[in-house]
Amino acid sequence: MRSICVINQKGGSGKTTTAVNLGASLAGRGRRVLLLDFDPQHSATQWLSPRDAGRGLFDLLAGPDSATLAGLAEPTEAPNLSLVGSSAWLVGAEKALAAEPGAETILRGKVEGLPPGAFDYMLIDCPPTLGVLTVNALTAVSEVLVPVACHVMGVQGLAQILQTIERVRLRLNPGLRVAGILACRLDRRTVHGVEVEAKLRGRFPETYKTAIRENVRLAECPSMGVSILSYAPSSHGAQDYRALAEEVIGQEGQSTTEDHGTAANE
Ligand SMILES: Nc1ncnc2c1ncn2[C@@H]1O[C@H](COP(=O)(O)OP(=O)(O)OP(=O)(O)O)[C@@H](O)[C@H]1O
Ligand SMILES: [Mg+2]
Numbered sequence: 001m002r003s004i005c006v007i008n009q010k011g012g013s014g015k016t017t018t019a020v021n022l023g024a025s026l027a028g029r030g031r032r033v034l035l036l037d038f039d040p041q042h043s044a045t046q047w048l049s050p051r052d053a054g055r056g057l058f059d060l061l062a063g064p065d066s067a068t069l070a071g072l073a074e075p076t077e078a079p080n081l082s083l084v085g086s087s088a089w090l091v092g093a094e095k096a097l098a099a100e101p102g103a104e105t106i107l108r109g110k111v112e113g114l115p116p117g118a119f120d121y122m123l124i125d126c127p128p129t130l131g132v133l134t135v136n137a138l139t140a141v142s143e144v145l146v147p148v149a150c151h152v153m154g155v156q157g158l159a160q161i162l163q164t165i166e167r168v169r170l171r172l173n174p175g176l177r178v179a180g181i182l183a184c185r186l187d188r189r190t191v192h193g194v195e196v197e198a199k200l201r202g203r204f205p206e207t208y209k210t211a212i213r214e215n216v217r218l219a220e221c222p223s224m225g226v227s228i229l230s231y232a233p234s235s236h237g238a239q240d241y242r243a244l245a246e247e248v249i250g251q252e253g254q255s256t257t258e259d260h261g262t263a264a265n266e
Contacts, residue, residue, distance in 0.1 A: 015185030024227030025245035053085030
């Protein structure tokens with residue numbers, strides 16, 4: 001199983017849009033995908049699941065050891081895409097885990113407990129903060145994908161998040177690697193958009209070839225309860241996320257999972 005954390009401490013950079021639509025696009029290509037909503041704002045859950053996820057994820061992290069990820073996974077409208085939903089309960093997890101020894105590795109243990117071969121991908125939608133939840137996510141995965149909004153403010157702070165990832169790699173998760181940086185909300189019709197994209201690609205060669213264009217259909221689809229593939233399959237947004245899924249699938253051979261918590265599922 002490939003496990004990818006979608007992360008950027010900047011709010012509104014396209015994390016949730018990417019986690020859901022990339023998840024649906026990978027699922028559309030026959031991959032079995034588990035999406036974890038790790039954000040107490042629970043935007044991905046509100047998008048894909050009509051009911052309140054309650055304290056499930058909170059219990060998984062801060063409750064009895066018997067709680068399992070597989071027990072919380074629910075099907076979504078997209079075939080092959082399952083969701084572990086979040087709720088405002090998760091706010092309490094930061095506090096509950098602060099006093100817990102070894103709290104950083106709780107999710108890793110739960111991922112190891114997934115039934116072998118149940119999923120091909122696990123994607124984690126992270127909150128725009130660098131607290132204990134985000135560190136848990138970074139410790140439980142083998143790869144990170146960093147969506148960046150293509151304006152000047154979006155690119156600022158990218159070095160900082162890459163530094164945080166590097167610190168987690170050194171201290172907690174030696175095999176952690178950057179799968180790619182993703183240019184999001186790109187408007188190539190403006191000089192500004194073109195310049196920011198060029199700067200991003202110049203400074204960070206690990207930027208995916210695919211960029212996600214600004215597309216109003218992407219902003220609309222969360223209120224419809226479905227991914228862009230169901231809502232507007234021929235839109236630029238759907239084209240871009242399908243192309244991203246192809247690029248991510250193209251990396252499959254390169255992924256190194258043997259020295260991670262996820263290795264148990266190989
Ligand atoms: N390519 C795009 N085109 C148009 N709108 C977009 C695009 N990507 C994201 N959006 C919109 O921008 C807003 C922020 O996106 P999103 O929620 O994915 O960011 P986020 O990084 O998850 O935010 P947060 O940090 O709050 O969790 C949302 O309203 C979303 O619909
Ligand atoms: Mg989000």
